[in-house]
Amino acid sequence: MRAALLWTINDFPCYANLSGYSTKGKFACPTCQESTCSEWLHFSRKRCYIGHRRFLDHNHPERKDSRYFNSCEEHETIQPPINGSKIVDMLRSINVKFGKKTPANPNLPSNWKKFSIFFKFPY
Structure with a gap:
């Protein structure tokens, strides 16, 4: 049995929870990432x-x-959007420990907070 995740594009806070990318702050755009103005x-x-x-x-x-x-x-010109395989390569070395007393991980790229389980599904 397989399930599809649909219609989360218009819900930005939900997008942040599911993808692991923080949609707040200086680099809030998940498409532009570090080139966000x-x-x-x-x-x-x-x-x-x-x-x-x-x-x-x-x-x-x-x-x-x-x-x-x-x-x-x-x-400025448009940066090409980053594809999923590049994101997985960036996030492969992340080891996130959840909880209130864990310090912030300074090695995370851009606004990424975790390696989402949705990257592990076979598509």
């Missing part, structure tokens, strides 16, 4: 994700519109 807003004490214009065409007029965005033109 984010800024800390000091007065509201919140993180703002501002790199959305890099997904537009290179000659799109909003890439050069600095007045309505973060007073910068957008010149």
Whole structure:
């Protein structure tokens, strides 16, 4: 018997629980990972994700519109998304011990918190 996991894409906290990737903080985008564009807003004490214009065409007029965005033109390009086999290779050496008194593991890549059991299923 096999089961399929469906419809978790629109539920970001659930995505974080199932995948083992923390969808909070500086590198919250699981697709962009370490190339996530984010800024800390000091007065509201919140993180703002501002790199959305890099997904537009290179000659799109909003890439050069600095007045309505973060007073910068957008010149970055899209990084190719990381595939599942590369993620498994990154996370293969992770040994996570769950519990309140365990220290944070500094060797984890990016925002990964655990090696999810969903990576072990045969697909």
